Amino acid sequence: MTNLPVIVGFGGYNAAGRSSFHHAYRRTVLESLNNDKQQSTVISLASLMKLVRFENGVYIDRDENTLSADQVVEKFQSTIEQNTLIRRIHKAHFDVDKVPSTQDMRLESDHLSEFTIARRELPNPIPANWQVETLDDKSVKVVIGGGVSLKMESFREFDVQSAGILPTGFNPADEYNSRFHPKGLQLAIIGASDAINSMGISWEDMMSKVNPDEVAVFASSGLGQTDDYGVGGYMQARLKSSRPTSKQMALGLNSMPADFINAYVCGSVGTTGATTGACASFLYNLRLGVDDIKSGRHRVAICGCSEAPVTPEVMEGFAAMSALGTDDRLAKLDGTSSTDHRRASRPFGENAGFTMGESSQYFILMDDALAVELGADIYGAVTDVFVNADGYKKSISSPGAGNYVTVAKAVASAISIVGAETVQKNSFIQAHGSSTPQNRITESMIFDKVATAFDINDWPVTAVKAFVAHPLGPASGDQLANTLGVFADGIIPGIKTTYKVAEDVLDERLDILLKDKEVKMDVAFLNSKGFGGNNSTATVLSPDIVNKMLAKRYSKDELADYSAKLEKVRVKAADYDRKANQGDLNILYNFGTGIIEDHEILIDKESVQIDRFENNISLKFTNPYADMV
Template sequence: MVVTGLGAVTPLGVGVAELWQGLLDGRCGIRELTGEEFAGLPVRVAGVVPVDVAGLLPRPQARRMNRAARFGVLAAREAWQDAGFDAAGAEGAGLDPARVGVSVGSILGDASVLVSADRALRERGPRAVPPLTTPMTVPSQAASQISLDLGITGEARTVTSACASGTEAIGQAVDRIRYGYVDVVVAGGAEAVVTPAIMAAFAAMRALSSRGVGEVSPSRPFAKDRDGFVNGEGAGFLLLEAEEHARARGARIYCEAAGWGLSADAHHMAAPDPSGKGIALALRRALRDAGAQASDVVHVNAHATATVEGDLAEALAVRAVLGGGVPVTALKGHLGHLQGAAGGVEAVATALTLCHGVVPPTIGGTERDQDPDIRLDVVRGSPRPLPDTGDLALSNSFGFGGHNAVLALRRVRERA
């Protein structure tokens, strides 16, 4: 299985080019929430997409999509076209639509639709509730709208595994191709949960950073003064296909989708297992599925949400499986935590790291600020050349309830 297309909508902008350049430049897409609905909240910063994406779609189509689905359709379209397929969709690209699939990770999708409907019901009565509220509320709306947009009939699946959703969706797509169910899958994650109720709920858990927007990102992965994650939104997708399928059509290949691993902490409904054992199991399973050893790993794109317990548990697991010398980067200082979309966007960045041979820096602190208990080689300050000694990169995602997912991507030395 290989990656032949990439697409993204993130707090750094619309498109993969905006994401990649923003990561390399160390830009921060976290902003102050100035809307009236956020007034009075204890935390008013988030990683929000800086463009009105509804304006990038035909108005009738946009009106039938929730915000997460709009992100998803735009990112999936970009991945589709980046892979060299016709904009008209599966049939226009000469594909059998029944041999093409969609796999999307999403926790809630867009929580604001149901909130708006409930407000309309209370204020103006049942006739004021929009008739498309239900299909626009379900987490599967992004997968449905992507399949509609690209004329994909093979399958349109949705994975909900908390913040591991996007990575698990990609892993399941790898298996669907591996076992011959489909030849091509658009896989990733889409989420839009920067809403007052969600922000207030996360703040009540004391999960969010209390910092405001400043010269240093309020999200500070692996820093000794980290104090919580920053909520975010967006979408990221890979176009996956069987290698023989890609090479037969002369496609450009970013990297190989080599394998993936899952595990569960079985520890707590929200807190990670502080030992990191569950994370370590997912890492080992990803290596085994990829037919690789720890010495093959040249890069880890860390989940690293900038929570005290979560970052430490991940560091313990990485050291236990890989040692402390592998270059690690964490992107949530740039983007915030994109929830179900985090794994999709971070997989896009990992694929680009392998393709270009460059590791983006982690922002939200300097070398002096790093927690001495982390003991990882966290890339900070400026991009770093990828080591030439191995071929594998791991992209980590972990979620509330103990969901652990790790994607293994392999560098392709000679791309078609």
């Protein structure tokens, strides 16, 4: 019997807001929601963006005015809509009109030049045409004969001014004691906290049902931590007349999101891992969790990615590849002199390159037996994640054959579980949809060819990057969070930034949605095409399908007991959601507490016992090679 990997909690943050309880998803379909869900979404964002605070049962704005929920919506909805999703980069990230730079200068003179500087500022070695005269213990006079080379500080306007940045006013660093943490790791802490809190089951209660080594954390970032507190800082330190700190190298590693979650969020002694596959990194980590739960190697897995690549250096690197949509190219597409930053990402339309984003997305997977035992709320199941390379390539960044294989496998896998009719009538695609001219052609070709092979017509296709942009590693985490919202609310977000499907897109068998579509879906396919041939496609089942599967595996009494526990779990989860909507995000950050001391660890021939865990780690092994010994 194969364990079913079910999703029992999820959370994170991106340009659309907080992911748990479908808030970020609902921002992408805001105009299609009923009044209650619209209000909940707007209030969640108003609190997150520090537009209001909740005290003594009422909302209070920055001017100390008391507001009802209806008044919050009336006063702030427009502000919230303009300051979420893709938009012009805010100065809190960097000033796109005035990005620091340097300019080389060579000064030539027929006369001697002289100046006074501090002794400690003398270059080493001193140039041959410099004469140095000591003035006092600290100062020297320099006389230069001939020319001198200088580097002058300067500023420039940035070519790319759009990004999918976090909601304006929300700063992860303010949510916990985040001193010297790169932003990507700040996002890891708050994203994993949101996912764990969303379960409605305390981490301790869950751990009492499993062995400590039956838990895994698989998380990474595609590029590592690229801001001043990570890789960016130590790579530039000497060029900025500074020096690296003791933390920048370690905190800059792309494995650090998993390490931070283990060390500061859940205190795990189970398996840890960080797999990267460029833009498919999230699905690579999800695959580890899914495969381990299916095999029984682990019973719980936290899978995710965090990335904060909206920095001048990272964006300029992608722009040099002509991968990003510059302001100039976007304006030319529209035949205007100004750029519509809100529509920078236009999957499957006439587009000019992808848009950078930032995101943190985490999911709690359990085997179905543990979920039933605990009464966990099941948001869906991931049955397979397929990964295939492209074979020989001419250009390392170009798409290739591997994605045909992953999509075909994902569809065939789903059909083997739920049947062809369900896939043909009730499945949809979360496309990679990077908004590049090459992607719109190649990805639509793949979908069209697979649809033909499996006799699928009018296959719904959406692309969440239209709303939250491309955060690299976590990109498919955005897709999965959005998909769970589709399962819950029955609305597939239309690609509303694309006004018309481009003529070179192959969509004969596809329904590329440009408007929100209300429809019940049972299966989703998450597709990712990463640089270097890192192709991955995941098969995700709706909670309705999962419940039907559980009904065949468990007795009526077992399911009745599960339902009773589920009601209590949902009450606890809803309490967290209510408090989070009021500004209390309950960040789980345990620095310097709960450290396991050597004297707490006992080892005998059968087990390893650690005092703070209720269950032991078994050392009972059978010989898997008995037939060879």
